[in-house]
Amino acid sequence: MAIAEGWDGSVKLGANAMANINNWKINFVNETIDVSQFGDTQQDREFAYGLRSHTVELSGFYNGSSGQLTMTGYMKKDGTPTATTISFLTTGAKGYKGTVMVESIGIDSNVDGLLSFTLSGKVSGGLSTV
Numbered sequence: 001m002a003i004a005e006g007w008d009g010s011v012k013l014g015a016n017a018m019a020n021i022n023n024w025k026i027n028f029v030n031e032t033i034d035v036s037q038f039g040d041t042q043q044d045r046e047f048a049y050g051l052r053s054h055t056v057e058l059s060g061f062y063n064g065s066s067g068q069l070t071m072t073g074y075m076k077k078d079g080t081p082t083a084t085t086i087s088f089l090t091t092g093a094k095g096y097k098g099t100v101m102v103e104s105i106g107i108d109s110n111v112d113g114l115l116s117f118t119l120s121g122k123v124s125g126g127l128s129t130v
Contacts, residue, residue, distance in 0.1 A: 004090045011058055011067075012087040018067035020117070021060035024088050026096060026127070029053045054123035056088065056100055062107050062115035071119060075105050083124055097130045098123040 011018045031050030062068060073079045084102070089095035106118040 008091045010089045013067040014085055016067060019065035020063050021058050024058040026088055027055040054127050057120045059118040062117040068117055071102060072105055087130060095130055096127045098127040099125055
């Protein structure tokens with residue numbers, strides 16, 4: 001099994017890297033559908049695979065860079081929610097890419113620390129490998 005070191009990962013918004021991101025996560029989810037029937041002689045449930053989905057999370061230090069500012073602008077009062085192509089790269093230019101619908105953005109401030117930035121969303125239409 002190949003090992004990918006975390007320091008080589010990055011996040012791109014379109015073609016541009018998002019600055020100051022130090023953690024990202026993709027959840028690969030596959031629904032299961034209960035297909036158990038009345039009258040089966042066995043007393044175990046049976047399942048079939050359903051639809052796939054992917055959720056994404058990223059976090060880092062807030063700096064108002066163009067990428068973070070763009071994403072936050074979609075969520076503000078006069079902003080228009082926009083599905084955005086985001087790439088989650090594991091090593092150099094390899095990783096996953098998809099259209100993300102942002103569900104939440106957080107900017108957090110502590111008196112004794114740096115401002116932090118978090119984003120979570122759902123992938124619309126699946127992920128592709130890059």
